[in-house]
Amino acid sequence: MLFHRVAIVGIGLIGSSLARVLKHNRLAETVVVYDKNPEYGKKAVEIGVADENVGSAAAAAAGADLVILSTPVGAYGEISKEIMPVLKKGTIITDVGSVKKYAIAEIEKHIPADSGIVYIPGHPVAGTEKSGPEAGFLELFEGRWCILTPGKFATSAALEKISEMWRAAKMKIDTMTPEHHDKVMAAVSHLPHLIAFSIVGTVADLEGYEQQEIIKYSASGFRDFTRIAGSDPTMWRDILLNNKETILELIQRFVEDLIALERNIRWDEGDKLFELFSRTQKIRKEVIEAKQDQPEIEKKILAEINRE
């Protein structure tokens, strides 16, 4: 087996989906979990995605040869501080955080020099807006990219083991620097989420509108934003505060472009609208051609999203 004892700290959507991958592919003899919400840990054992549920991150990490941090990134520092003293030489730590520079800084500052502890920072680029251990499912990662950003505590043997784990989840692997990761994710993920949160807030606050009507007709566009804006509040607070500079710059760029568009509408510049909308339609085609919106996988994911 790839691992003997895997500790998963934080057993939400990503943690529990990865636990399912570990069990399904027999990659670990034992999967032990800790979540600060005791119900989550209990539930994970109950539904069979984990073998043991323990009362602290340190208890989970003790004796593990792999520790996976899958809490919101804001908790990484505290957890790392707690688990380092109990880790044995050669233990691999990995994480699934959506911001890498901050995540790495929070974890690495607690790794003692010459401890022999290995760290492979990771980010499986996959998800739904659901949270909790029951929201997870085996196919979540299928066909998506997993970005690894190995740094000064990495070894090539550990990088290969972590890659093998994600390949078992049917992910494609990419490696890059944490800086580059954070820049790309700011554009393709952080800004879109921020805009979705913002517009759902704006529309929900409009006075002179019946809120029931907004919900009733939401299928005409608003609904798709609510799906994104239904994502975990703690996770997104942590992401946005910890990739701040790039995000603030992108907001400015976005507002500039939006105001130009507003001006096109005000002055009846239909040709400029048409030109922009034709360009965005072309980008949509590129996304489909790159198989980043695939019917079979999407159907599975959508079925899971809507499973109530």
Place this chain on the structure above:
Amino acid sequence: MLFHRVAIVGIGLIGSSLARVLKHNRLAETVVVYDKNPEYGKKAVEIGVADENVGSAAAAAAGADLVILSTPVGAYGEISKEIMPVLKKGTIITDVGSVKKYAIAEIEKHIPADSGIVYIPGHPVAGTEKSGPEAGFLELFEGRWCILTPGKFATSAALEKISEMWRAAKMKIDTMTPEHHDKVMAAVSHLPHLIAFSIVGTVADLEGYEQQEIIKYSASGFRDFTRIAGSDPTMWRDILLNNKETILELIQRFVEDLIALERNIRWDEGDKLFELFSRTQKIRKEVIEAKQDQPEIEKKILAEINRE
């Protein structure tokens, strides 16, 4: 049968889906189509969703007891002017336009007083981002709302017939004033589309980014915006220019809220982010509870969206 001869002017996504409903439910003896793109009309007959393809809107409308306008709304005025002389007394006109005040003004100005021509303005609130007769499908309207805004050229008999047609498409019917329709749609549909077009443009224009990387990792949020921003350019140009006042007001509101959010990020006000994201998560739950995001229907629609 509900109708003898139905003329559909504009045989794109909505027109061809409605044609499928008419044929499938045997609501019309003959469905005749005209599209300014001659390939669309030919294709509609070829795939069996229409019986006849003719060379002009007037040729389609001649002898029809129902004329459906399903082109972009910017073309309604010209088409109405062309077809009115050939319509017989009692003919019902309906449309599917996403802005109602403008659509009604463009059509009604060409209806001669005392002509006996009846007009029931309509808006089936359904769609995908695809265009053309082959993009249509029978289930497009299922479970969605159809808004009718009957005015001075309506009769209750015609209102009932048009309602029956949309009920056959499995839509739920609502009636309201055109003003109210345009205000609600500005919030739930026009603003979200505008924002999606805008952000896809912004991200695509970012210098210092590899466009291939943007596409590659698009599944992490950006992709969902490209889906909306892949909608028909002509249709959306016409909508945004013809519901201008409400839309400009909403853009202002949105920018205000976004800048407040930007400030929260800059000043590390995590509690305010958390509060907003918790509210948007609650709204997401309301959308699901209102069954505006249903697994079975969505799966069908998604399969169609991704059908290449």
